[in-house]
Amino acid sequence: MTRKIIIDTDPGQDDAVAILLALGSPELDLLAVTAVAGNVPLPLTAVNARKVCELANRRDIAVHAGCDAPLSQPLVTAEHVHGKTGLDGTDLPDPTMPLAEEHGVDAIIRLVREGAPGEITICALGPLTNVATALTRAPDIAARIGGIVLMGGAYFEVGNITPTAEFNIYVDPEAAEIVFSSGIPITVLPLDLTHKALIDRTRLDAIRALGTPVAEAACGWLDFYERFDVKKYGGDGGPLHDPCVIAYLLKPDLFTGREINVEIETEGRFTRGMTVADWWGVTDRKANATFIGGLDADGFFSLLTERIGRL
Template sequence: MPPRKIIIDTDPGQDDAVAILLALASPEEIEVLGITAVAGNVPLELTAKNARIVCELAGRPEIRVFAGCDTPLARPLVTAEHVHGKTGLDGPDLPDPAMPLQDTHAVDFIVETLRAEPPGTVTLCPLGPLTNIATALARAPDIANRIAEIVLMGGAYFEVGNITPTAEFNIYVDPEAAAQVFASGVPLTVMPLDVTHKALVTGPRNDAFRALGTPVGRAVAEMTDFFERFDKDKYGSLGAPLHDPCVTAYLIEPEIFTGRHINVEIETTAELTLGMTVADWWGVTSRAPNATFMGDLDADRFFALLTDRLARL
């Protein structure tokens, strides 16, 4: 099989960085056509910068990075420096990027790429708020039928919320964009908190990253050293959950994950549940399924894959 062509839409974020590194370390399975930045974990200026920092860390300065939407569709931007630090990549000491930011807007790049590539050959991989993806679909409705699949990190069903009692951060930041994407008819595969909270970087797993003895291995270990403090304090967990690398791992070894094809609706109006992914896990409504929501993963296989691939960079 030829490599799967993807566009990574991202708001780095330490876990976004690891997801990008995993993709760039897996050219047999994944061809990264470009990386589009969106405001989310930190403002757009920093997410666009961080995406380029990660490409250079991976030794891939030829990857094109495009800046996209700097605010959600209908709301003020909510960021997550309390999790990721003021830069979004706090932890390792990484140099500013030398590679340029592309002049084209990220939304234009998404639309132009989907129109240029054969239908059904490009997968979109959003790792942050869905603003860029929703904007592209609204601006160019014809691209919906050209997208092979959207594989995204966001939402929850049993775990419920990490930014509010009922909402996961990526969906909460731009619920209107999420609602548009989930209603688009494009095949969706979703990595919710229920899965990503099982992808925990325990001490031995982080030691394995550091033991690679490479700049990438050390940087990933230092990212998770920083990132884990929030989840240890909040959840009493054993380490940092690697949310976004679940998206990339699914593209490489989908059998690591199990889930259900269900209906998922996005709450956009209720004050207490704004941004909630209302997931009909038990099939109690008559609403048609619109997303494959993952429910579990083989964590040992996930970390074996991740460590093996990071060793290549």
């Protein structure tokens, strides 16, 4: 049995590696990629998603352009991390596969309605604008979505774009609020988890040793990408955020977490975009998400390397 997924993304080097991990995994049936503005503006994320699909020889994957701005604030991007293209580090040719004509939000709505109830999981790797807009336009799909697995937020690590906010949630906290209040089963891979998935030299060399064009491209991206986090955090490598979402679907036993209540701060002067995660259960608010905190990092990188080697 394969698991049907939609990847909603703003590539981004780590997003690109997450897409490759999904495409290298026969357990997953990738129905579509929906691009959203985030790490870089929408025209670039829509191009980057197609570049990754073509790199993996998967021109059959439908890539849809979605929302080009957050629900209620100007777009904040992260070229300081990902470079001006979002995929700096490896130069790939412009994609020849066409962009799907259907808007990304409409594609999410259609695919969820066409599928059996609970059949489709949404993998959200960027700001939640597309997902929230789909839920707002078509409230009926909330009961049909099997789950949302997302990279975003933090509880102890707190912020990477402000002192209190993680980037994906900060870019569109109003969208995040809609998603977290939707009643859909949500699994969150926060900074606390992804900062345990460090792409150090040994792990990067293992991917490079595969000797394939896909592995070489991925290593070029990761060589560029990790330099920001190594300088910022002083660790042995950069955290590989978004592939954790796909790895969780493939091997949930590599991860540990707990069900907690998560609220999204949309008004705070210093805390806008914060995920207020009740990790210790100090409130009586009902749990609405599974927050993941533990990772078998060696198992994660073994899985990632093996699946990239299939492409």
